[in-house]
Amino acid sequence: MGNENKVIGRIPISRVWPEVDGGDFPAKAFQGEVITFGATSFREGHDLIAVELHLTSPKGETQVIRLSEASPGLDQWTTKILLDQVGNWSFQISAWDDEYQTWLHNTEVKLQAGVDEELMMLEGERLLKRLAENAKGKDKKALTDFAAHLTATGTTPAERLHVALAKGLSDLADRNPVRSLETLSDKRTVLCERRLAGSGAWYEFFPRSEGAIRAKDGTITSGNFKTATKSLARVNQMGFEVLYLPPIHPVGTSHRKGPNNTLVAGPSDPGSPWAIGNTAGGHDTIHPELGTEADFKSFVKAANKLGIEIAMDLALQASPDHPWVKSNPQWFTQRADGSIAYAENPPKKYQDIYPVNFDNDPQGIFDEVLRIVNKWVSFGVKIFRVDNPHTKPVDFWQKLIAEVNRVNPEVVFLAEAFTRPAMMHALGKAGFQQSYCYFPWRNRKDELVEYLNELAHQSADFFRPALWVNTPDILTSYLQFGGKPAFKIRATIAATAGATWGMYAGFELYESVARPGAEENIDSEKFEIKVRDWDAALKSQDTLIPRVTLLNKIRKENPALEQLRNIVTHYSDDPEVLVYSKHLAAEHNGGKANTVLVVINTDPHSVRETTVHLNLAALSAKGEIKVTDLITGQKFVWGEHNYVRLDSFTEPAHILRVES
């Protein structure tokens, strides 16, 4: 909210970053994330300025960091900082007249030209005495001595300056600035959340499918939390950190959908878990066939023991059998004929779902949802995957997430929003820690270059993308028709380009048959229990399990990959060979830089040979670099221009770690 008449400071600071909508919302970061702080600042005339970041941690400690000029013609000053504490960081930019550097620059130029030599020594003396007034202890003494030294006789001015610089005058002066004409920016906030808010490897399964048994007569016995507990080992072995479960609540019976979204369910069809609620209960209840609350708690504990967090679905809608329909009919829309409105997108009808009407009783609905979320939080659930948040009011989410995070700042909300950009971005600003994104539909090299740059460099302050390779609703034509190479390519890109990536069960088995005419799997797991032979799959070499396991291992061993904002795309001469790198400086990685370069053939139907042209500066490299391929173990020496051959039918990618 502007004041329409902002007073410009003595040293203008026209922009600071990170900043969202002029400071209307805090910028997002996660613990361990490296953030670029900066400002556009400049002054009149030729004199130099200094620009500093005053950064205050959640614990209240303030550090002052001198920024360096990143793009001189653009007057942009930046630094990169790893945020190591969860909570609100605040920062302010300070810009001031850098009298010492101005004097030094002018003096060096004039000595070179033989102009004003003694006068510049006098100017230096006067300046250093002023710096000394502000300084203390040894520095005060040293500045006073240097002041006298500059105007001492016996040597030439050039010799005096040379001696002073050799003895560390510049460090001393920079350490004791007078900060003339100091101008401060507005304060801004960076909300630093826990790592999984922005970075992690996610997996999904339906508990009812895990351990489900198909009898010889074809009848299926549902899995449950006890049988699903056994599947945790598989999830853990692949290296996933979060396991997301579709709704685990009682499923409605009225208008229950049959297989493939048909309108009539047979007596043994389990229905869609998103048609929530029946006489057994609603959103606060566990589906009886999955087990008891105790079973669920045990399941959560078993997962946590393996280092896996459970993410729960939050789907704010009801089946016609949900207890709310009787207890709180005002939470739904009453039609003119007195009936309750079911979901529809005219002329399509979804009679198994009653949408909640948030405008009828906003406070009542808010209180009930908060109660439900808090109940599951008390069960150890700290992550919620929110179903279709873009069909509920944005202001509801802003209020809910703020209240939940006020008490439990570690709770993470993932927006399952596949919709238009304005809404997706607004949900991020409203507080969603992360969101599904357009990644499934960005498959060609050009699309990926554009989209990855947008995600990393344009929207990262308010929109954290989760790069899911599939969902039960999304089986893109790329996967339908790309064969096994397509699955390998997509998993490789998601795991290395995304700070967060995710995969739904079945992807590792190359499940790629679509419902005719649709962009989703046939016999979708949404409407039926899947019986998969995981034991056979784990033994087989013909699954994606080894690749997924390797990808998550590479992520863990290369923390540069667990960031998003550090992505840099490079050039190749081939329209399908995508190249990007991620670099983490030594100072942000315990003293050892980590740099990974990914080169991948995005065409699953081809063998491609081309030349890759690297922006070596983005790798903090010059000349030759030694690289190790983390897929094959091969070692190469690369330079600015490199030949590659990528055969999608065998291995479509290099994942190269820069060794030196």
Place this chain on the structure above:
Amino acid sequence: MGNENKVIGRIPISRVWPEVDGGDFPAKAFQGEVITFGATSFREGHDLIAVELHLTSPKGETQVIRLSEASPGLDQWTTKILLDQVGNWSFQISAWDDEYQTWLHNTEVKLQAGVDEELMMLEGERLLKRLAENAKGKDKKALTDFAAHLTATGTTPAERLHVALAKGLSDLADRNPVRSLETLSDKRTVLCERRLAGSGAWYEFFPRSEGAIRAKDGTITSGNFKTATKSLARVNQMGFEVLYLPPIHPVGTSHRKGPNNTLVAGPSDPGSPWAIGNTAGGHDTIHPELGTEADFKSFVKAANKLGIEIAMDLALQASPDHPWVKSNPQWFTQRADGSIAYAENPPKKYQDIYPVNFDNDPQGIFDEVLRIVNKWVSFGVKIFRVDNPHTKPVDFWQKLIAEVNRVNPEVVFLAEAFTRPAMMHALGKAGFQQSYCYFPWRNRKDELVEYLNELAHQSADFFRPALWVNTPDILTSYLQFGGKPAFKIRATIAATAGATWGMYAGFELYESVARPGAEENIDSEKFEIKVRDWDAALKSQDTLIPRVTLLNKIRKENPALEQLRNIVTHYSDDPEVLVYSKHLAAEHNGGKANTVLVVINTDPHSVRETTVHLNLAALSAKGEIKVTDLITGQKFVWGEHNYVRLDSFTEPAHILRVES
């Protein structure tokens, strides 16, 4: 200044425009300018929203305008408004649940599908009754009648809806909305200044050159305001509206520069007018050789009588002989040896100039400059061309312009800022009504397409560019080596692409000889008096005078050209053939649309044939268009794809007015 935690409204409005830095500064407009107002707004789910602009004029009258969806996938809603009053316009965006349009859409779809037909009539009845409650008089009655009609028996629902729509139900309902869930944006301001702040044709001459006489022995008698008054006819004949004069104050004698910026002036050298001040006076004084204050007043009056405004130079620096040096030595920088610092860019020295040190006595200097500006305002000067504003503090300008405009809002300040983008933009935000820009260095087609789009569509809310073709400091290599066609091309582009364009005397005579190694004219008028034979020039066909006259006439007759924001660039197959158009809708031009299309060969050394591909929608045209070339009078029938042949040696451009 954000609040770090903005509460998102029920119907999110995530952006409004025009808006500068989140509302930190008002957006700029000029009287008669057509401004696009808009917002990004959207809601959850499928229901429709309405978005309105509430626009309040400086006189306090508020109009409510329904916006239309400009880019559906981007949720952008816009309208174009011609601002007809000078002063602060304020606006706010309102977004609400459009229950009528949602009902109508759903009903039409359901009737088509044969679903819920009578139910939708009941829903309609219920809605129209609610609209009727809010309505008055005839509308109330009509809405009530329509409500009853929808549920009347005897005809089918489809027939009932058809009848209601045919009788104007939609207009009636749109006119009487209930505005459920109404959400308001923050208020924003548009500062609408007088036309010349943003649109006009400018000329420059040195009064001392106008009417100057060279005797047979080579000695020169200076022109003065009386002789320069005679030159006003020439300026008027070419169609210029503003005449800018370099400084008219006494010129310093100490270290006076000689011809071509040499360090030693001869006794008859007049010196640079920018070395202001001698014993005769300073910035508040007229150079004695130019005349008296009465002469200057007469000159201003004579110009005004011809419809020409005088723009004065405001160059805040002093010669060593300026009265300030004695009266207010604290306004300059004292060096360590007690001397006053002259201007320098080490190792270069400008000993004829003492820069003002604004930090030594900010209020004293402010008061003095305000006094000087107000003195000349009282002489009838309402436009100041500010010399090198980027070498003075930005906050000084913000304060000065605000105070001058508080009392005299018609005063216009032009920034002569050729510097980096951040500073140029900051000066615009600080209040400068317009600025010189990078136009002289944008000569190739690609450069011009990019730059014109930036000026018109990215920075127009805070930065108003003046497209000057030259200055005494700027004779680009394009003009040096492009011959007469280059001059014709540049004037044509400046006059038709710029809302404001300008030209320095001598351009129309193709003065193109550079000082060796420099990008400026040899024998620069800054350091010597120019004696030009204007009578001969006016008689000659071999000058640019007829072209300039024609260009200014075309501008006056085609108000679309006097706008900047309406520029649209089109495609041609040739890398040097630039195509752009400007369109003014009938509603913004007294009932008759004005559309002009410019096609120009930007290569002064060639004859080019190519195909021009038009975005006909941008011309509000379809299929064939009849066009008249305003240069040659030729008439053509054009369409989407058009052959052109442009011979830079004869005529490099078409300026086509779309007739129908």
